[in-house]
Amino acid sequence: MITPRVADHVRALPTAALPAYVYDLTALDEHAHAVREALPPAVELYYAAKANPDPAILRALAPHVTGYEVSSGGELAHVHAAVPGRPLAFGGPGKTEAELRLALGLGVERFHVESEHELRLLAALADEHPRRAPVGVLLRVNLPVADGGLGGAALAMGGRPSPFGLDPRRAEACPPLTRGGPLRLLGVHAHLASGLDAAAQLAVAAGVTSWAREFGDRHGLGPMEINVGGGMAVDYAGPHTRFDWSAYGQGLGELAARHPGVTLRIEPGRSMTAYAGWYVTDVLDVKHSHGEAFAVLRGGTHHMRTPAAKGHDHPFTVLPVEEWPRPWPRPAARNEPVTLTGQLCTPKDTLATGIPVTEVRAGDRIAFAMAGAYAWNISHHDFLMHPAPTFHYVSRPGRRTV
Numbered sequence: 322m323i324t325p326r327v328a329d330h331v332r333a334l335p336t337a338a339l340p341a342y343v344y345d346l347t348a349l350d351e352h353a354h355a356v357r358e359a360l361p362p363a364v365e366l367y368y369a370a371k372a373n374p375d376p377a378i379l380r381a382l383a384p385h386v387t388g389y390e391v392s393s394g395g396e397l398a399h400v401h402a403a404v405p406g407r408p409l410a411f412g413g414p415g416k417t418e419a420e421l422r423l424a425l426g427l428g429v430e431r432f433h434v435e436s437e438h439e440l441r442l443l444a445a446l447a448d449e450h451p452r453r454a455p456v457g458v459l460l461r462v463n464l465p466v467a468d469g470g471l472g473g474a475a476l477a478m479g480g481r482p483s484p485f486g487l488d489p490r491r492a493e494a495c496p497p498l499t500r501g502g503p504l505r506l507l508g509v510h511a512h513l514a515s516g517l518d519a520a521a522q523l524a525v526a527a528g529v530t531s532w533a534r535e536f537g538d539r540h541g542l543g544p545m546e547i548n549v550g551g552g553m554a555v556d557y558a559g560p561h562t563r564f565d566w567s568a569y570g571q572g573l574g575e576l577a578a579r580h581p582g583v584t585l586r587i588e589p590g591r592s593m594t595a596y597a598g599w600y601v602t603d604v605l606d607v608k609h610s611h612g613e614a615f616a617v618l619r620g621g622t623h624h625m626r627t628p629a630a631k632g633h634d635h636p637f638t639v640l641p642v643e644e645w646p647r648p649w650p651r652p653a654a655r656n657e658p659v660t661l662t663g664q665l666c667t668p669k670d671t672l673a674t675g676i677p678v679t680e681v682r683a684g685d686r687i688a689f690a691m692a693g694a695y696a697w698n699i700s701h702h703d704f705l706m707h708p709a710p711t712f713h714y715v716s717r718p719g720r721r722t723v
């Protein structure tokens with residue numbers, strides 16, 4: 322699971338550098354290349370920056386993606402600076418006037434508009450704005466998903482009451498609002514769920530595409546851009562089970578063939594970067610409490626909230642450290658289930674519960690895998706005022722680094 326490059330790097334880190342995030346940029350490059358290769362050439366691949374906006378990651382993805390999806394003015398400015406000149410799509414509910422002005426000023430290519438009010442506001446701001454090209458708009462629509470289509474989805478954003486996107490009935494009122502103004506209605510966007518396997522993703526993509534085509538025909542929209550969203554599954558309980566990009570790519574190819582003239586676009590986040598990051602730290606203490614073993618780690622969920630946020634046991638590897646500098650016995654747990662916790666004074670600071678281990682001792686190092694997405698950037702960094710982790714980027718020697 323852990324790449325030898327990362328394991329070597331972690332073993333060589335001084336304790337003062339822990340906890341640390343280690344990103345394997347070569348692994349990321351190879352994975353993104355494989356994803357791109359699995360997709361039909363005409364399908365556009367945007368990276369959803371909120372999964373991990375680390376500039377080195379944004380740059381490592383640049384050769385493989387068409388553009389980036391950003392969901393706030395902060396992400397917009399950040400991504401624009403990290404990968405200048407790359408196409409951006411600006412989404413997210415509750416865009417402020419200042420954010421829309423910023424996006425207009427930076428020449429953002431696509432706006433994912435989430436309501437009639439937002440559409441009117443964007444049109445009004447675009448009217449005032451001295452821009453050369455019309456402002457491209459995709460309507461984000463909260464479409465119902467066919468029964469079973471979202472089976473197993475971890476986070477459903479669509480197909481039920483939600484603040485995301487337009488109710489499909491309200492979407493019908495939107496095309497007339499764009500006629501004759503500064504906006505150009507280019508198509509439809511739908512990001513309906515996270516955690517879908519390839520078959521479920523294809524069912525969603527087919528449903529979104531047929532709805533969008535009918536919508537386009539009803540309103541005389543011409544060639545459509547259809548963004549079918551992200552949410553490709555990442556299985557924390559099965560780190561070796563990967564989203565089937567080749568089945569998905571083949572299915573998207575068949576879908577595109579049934580809809581000539583349509584531009585299909587996807588915007589995955591987690592599935593692009595999750596596997597390229599590790600959160601590594603050391604064991605401060607091991608103790609037994611009422612019959613159960615606990616390893617208390619340096620750091621915790623204020624650095625990697627992922628397992629607390631998603632309610633899973635985060636996959637990890639124990640990297641044994643043989644030196645023990647103290648004259649007293651080394652705290653240890655052997656051949657028993659261990660719960661890995663952090664330094665926060667809350668029982669929620671748990672990274673993995675009751676996981677059988679051969680041995681874990683104070684001073685050993687722990688590398689949590691699948692920490693490249695929704696990890697550092699979703700965590701409550703300031704809670705309890707522990708120091709921040711350090712950040713490291715490893716790549717194959719001789720490979721282009723970013």
Ligand SMILES: *Cc1c(COP(=O)(O)O)cnc(C)c1O
Pocket residue numbers: 369371372390392412413512514515516550551552553588589590591592
């Ligand atoms: C979060 C998000 C994504 C990416 O979702 P993943 O589950 O990380 O693939 C894509 N599009 C929108 C609109 C999002 O909010």
